[in-house]
Amino acid sequence: MSGTKKESHWIPLADLMTVLMVIFLFMSISYMALVEKRQKEQNQIFKDYEESKVTLYNELNQAFKDDFAKWDLKLDNDLSIKFTNPQVLFGTGSSDITSHFQTILTDFLPKYLSVVLQEKYKDKISEIRIEGHTDTKPIGRTSDPYIDNMKLSQDRGRNVLAFLRTQNCFVNLQPTEKERLQYWLTANGLSYGRAVDKDYKISFDSKQPIDNDKSRRVEFRIVTTSEAIINEALKNIDDK
Numbered sequence: 636m637s638g639t640k641k642e643s644h645w646i647p648l649a650d651l652m653t654v655l656m657v658i659f660l661f662m663s664i665s666y667m668a669l670v671e672k673r674q675k676e677q678n679q680i681f682k683d684y685e686e687s688k689v690t691l692y693n694e695l696n697q698a699f700k701d702d703f704a705k706w707d708l709k710l711d712n713d714l715s716i717k718f719t720n721p722q723v724l725f726g727t728g729s730s731d732i733t734s735h736f737q738t739i740l741t742d743f744l745p746k747y748l749s750v751v752l753q754e755k756y757k758d759k760i761s762e763i764r765i766e767g768h769t770d771t772k773p774i775g776r777t778s779d780p781y782i783d784n785m786k787l788s789q790d791r792g793r794n795v796l797a798f799l800r801t802q803n804c805f806v807n808l809q810p811t812e813k814e815r816l817q818y819w820l821t822a823n824g825l826s827y828g829r830a831v832d833k834d835y836k837i838s839f840d841s842k843q844p845i846d847n848d849k850s851r852r853v854e855f856r857i858v859t860t861s862e863a864i865i866n867e868a869l870k871n872i873d874d875k
Contacts, residue, residue: 684861687759688714691750691857698746706739709835714857715766716747717835721851728774730790732798740795745804747855751819752812762858763819765799767791770847771827781826789824795853796822 691714699716702708707720718724724736732740751760767788773780774787799805799820808816830850832843838850 684859687756687859687861688712691756691759691859694750695747698750699743702743702746706743711835714859716855718853719835719849721770721848724851724853725791728787730787730794732794737798740798741802744799744802748804748808748816751857752808752816757815759859759861760819760857761860762821763816764854764856764858765792765795765820765822766854766856767795767822767824768829768831768850768852768854769827770850771830771845772847781828785824785826787824788826789822791853792822792824796820 692710692712695710695714695716699706699708699710703710707718707723709717709719711717718736718739723733723739725731725733750756751763767790769784769788771780771784774783776783776786805813805816827845827850830838830845830847831852832838832841833846833849834841834843835849836843838845
């Protein structure tokens with residue numbers, strides 16, 4: 636029998652630990668690269684979101700710069716344009732558009748559509764809401780003033796949308812533009828759930844008294860697609 640020692644096939648413990656450390660290091664580097672990639676993607680989403688909103692705001696502001704005072708318009712950072720003179724819009728307790736408001740809308744709508752229907756916004760807008768808002772005063776149709784005003788605000792929003800559809804700026808659109816606009820447009824009534832204070836801030840948020848005159852209004856509000864993307868990005872952050 637040979638006196639030579641039999642060669643060992645076991646990996647020494649120190650070598651095993653080295654291999655495991657190298658594997659762990661590569662896993663850590665890969666994970667950090669993935670986290671960095673996801674962070675860059677999320678940063679780009681937020682950047683695109685802000686750029687889209689800022690560009691839309693600036694173009695709307697430019698389009699109506701000579702009309703804000705004349706038509707009692709207010710443009711907010713949330714991309715809503717508010718018609719804020721209730722005497723101009725509808726009669727008390729009525730959803731019929733006044734002749735004065737029809738005249739304003741006839742000039743307003745072509746300018747508005749010329750901004751939002753630009754090709755660069757085709758994938759940036761998910762919805763355009765025509766919102767009707769009332770004051771808190773009961774109109775005496777049922778025992779629930781909120782529901783009464785809900786119907787009134789819905790009728791007002793719907794009538795503005797119906798008026799838009801009769802205008803040449805809509806009728807003469809290319810079929811693809813008309814289809815896109817019909818996909819975007821909704822008519823919403825919010826009763827006095829989002830009544831505003833004297834500074835046009837939502838009273839529920841500001842905790843300031845409701846200004847009934849300023850609460851009676853119609854708004855054109857743009858919702859961008861980036862808002863849905865941001866919600867998904869935030870969900871991904873929460874799931875980490």
